[in-house]
Amino acid sequence: MKISVLGEGTHRQSCQDCAARDFAICAALDNTELRELAQLSRHVRFESGATVFAQTNMATSFFSVHEGTLRLYKLLPDSRRQIVGFALPGDFLGLSGLPQHEFSAEAIGRVALCQFSKESFATFAENRPGLLRRIIELAGRELARAQEHMVLLGRRSAEEKIASFLIGWRDRLSGIGRGGEILPLPMKRLDIADHLGLTIETVSRTFSKLERDGVIQIFAGGVVLDVARAEALSGGAS
Amino acid sequence: MKISVLGEGTHRQSCQDCAARDFAICAALDNTELRELAQLSRHVRFESGATVFAQTNMATSFFSVHEGTLRLYKLLPDSRRQIVGFALPGDFLGLSGLPQHEFSAEAIGRVALCQFSKESFATFAENRPGLLRRIIELAGRELARAQEHMVLLGRRSAEEKIASFLIGWRDRLSGIGRGGEILPLPMKRLDIADHLGLTIETVSRTFSKLERDGVIQIFAGGVVLDVARAEALSGGAS
DNA sequence: TCCGGCGATTGATCTGCATCAATAGCACCT
DNA sequence: AGGTGCTATTGATGCAGATCAATCGCCGGA
Structure with missing residues (x-):
């Protein structure tokens, strides 16, 4: 029995009816803002195994996962690998805000993402407390997940x-x-x-x-x- | 040779000259805002070993560490323990934003904290993008630290x-x-x-x-x- | 149809850290 | 000084999971 991985989304026409809308940062935006943000975004796709960004890269973009799964990992110099998480639709990549990416991201199967340049997104978000609070909410959830995973790694x-x-x-x-x-x-x-x-x-x-x-x-x-x-x-x- | 743990801070008179100011969320506030926030805060102290909050409690407050060290930990039902981090001056507790605390916090030596009720802090922060961005910055830093710790736990x-x-x-x-x-x-x-x-x-x-x-x-x-x-x-x- | 490559499974053996156990060091009390 | 309790150290032994190694299943290409 062969099970298809998370279904391939058709390339959406607008953000309004995006399947990930309610789970992504977009949930904090009204339709007008959503259109405005859409102007700043590029829709990008990656084939299975492709690297979306690497830990050594400067972080020039934020991403919001639209469809598919990614592995997020860090490497030690001798190539031991720790996957710090898997990203799914709605997940926001770049929360750390640091100038360098904190981990590498690779597509598991095909993925589709919304890409925002760091500067234009920062400008857009700067004076939108609703969006900033949404980002805090997602970051908090991610942090809670990370802490739960520490229990798993350290004590199970x-x-x-x-x-x-x-x-x-x-x-x-x-x-x-x-x-x-x-x-x-x-x-x-x-x-x-x-x-x-x-x-x-x-x-x-x-x-x-x-x-x-x-x-x-x-x-x-x-x-x-x-x-x-x-x-x-x-x-x-x- | 006996080494004194992080020095005992004298109980400060105002937030202006707080030693932790530059490291805490307060760095995002001007002096006027700082005074306003001070109105909402209670200065609390705990003796060594005291529980500041427990995982099972509802989270009714945020805390900003002023002085001292805390252990932040999660327990499994059979009492295995994972310390997810140590909190130091400037650290903000309650980032997850969830209704329940994600972990328990205990004082290591004496600690001093600024306590904010969740509601009043939320109201204060609601329309202060600068403060919200500061919280995002601290959360991002915390998340990066958590991911680094996963590498340690899983692969070292x-x-x-x-x-x-x-x-x-x-x-x-x-x-x-x-x-x-x-x-x-x-x-x-x-x-x-x-x-x-x-x-x-x-x-x-x-x-x-x-x-x-x-x-x-x-x-x-x-x-x-x-x-x-x-x-x-x-x-x-x- | 055969072959090569990749991922998954299974078996045999090894080892790093846990577990069990004893002792030492130190602060504090009587 | 002696006793109690707590933390840290050190030693002996055991075992969960790593490592080394072989095999299997499946898919795609020649």
Whole structure:
């Protein structure tokens, strides 16, 4: 059974009926402002595996994810990799505001993004408290997610990591209206390993064990998840 | 040799000459605004070990750290603990904006904070884009720190974790004008362990090893750090 | 149809850190 | 001075997950 990754959005005509509108920074804007912001944005697409920006680059743009999934990662000099998160539709990239990108971003499957030049976006946002508050809201949510992930990385066992990850991923997708019977996992096992502080072998073994124990069923590109059982194995929330 | 932890600030008379002003959200305010905000704030102090707020509490206040150090931590149901960060003068607590606190905050030594009720602060900030942008700046910095810590937790060895932690702690203190020959470590070994995803025994052994190797000298309450050697052992930046 | 490449799985072995256990150092009290 | 409690250190042993290695399944191209 082959599961299609998050559906390909048709290239939208306007921001009004953008599928990501309610999840993105755009939710803070009225239709007039939205048109104005649209003037400042470029719609860009990337093929699977493409680098949207790299950690070493100067950050000249902000991005808002319109469609698809990205891996956001940092590398150590010896090429150990930590995936600090996956970006989904509505996510805003560039929150740190620092002159250099804090991490690299690569497309997992095809992605579509709205790109804003840093200066023009800053000018647009400068005196729009509603938009600034929206950015604070998204940043706060991101920070909370990061802190939760620290608990996972620092204090959970391999099995708890996988179970927690699957539950968290499912909840995130639900939150943007992509919930469903099947939980798509567009990222590879190696991505999951580098996100959870494990090796690919341990991820694979743990998936197999969870399947043997009836917690998940594995398909190409995703799993079916028994949420209650996964929660029981996750070590608990918080 | 006993090293005094971050000095006890005298209770300030006004916000104008607050030692933390340039590092706190207050940096975004002019003197008039500062006086106005001061009206909304309460100065509160906590003894060592006191809980400023707990994860289960509803978040009814924001805090700005004036003096001292706090541990910010999350607990799993079985009481495993992850310290997601240490708060220092200038740090703002409550960035997540969520109705519940995302973590618990405890005083390490005595602390002094400015407390704002959520509503009155929100009203004050609502139409002050400068302050909102300042909050975004602090949140972005916090997020960058969190992502860097994920790399530490997920991908660094015990020795690299300790070396990276010492360097990062030193840099943070320098950034708020608390640099010096001796690096104060007001937190206990167990706090460091729970911050770095290690056990207290591993932290202790690693400190001893670093001292044997001439990377640090250990005193009660702090260390003297050979920065170059520590950097060499840290596994590198990013 | 065969082959090459990539990702995933599974097995065997190794090791870094956890766990279990004992002791030491120090502040504070009586 | 002796006792109590807390934190840190050090040693012995165990194990979860890393590492090394082989195999499998699947897809696309010759």
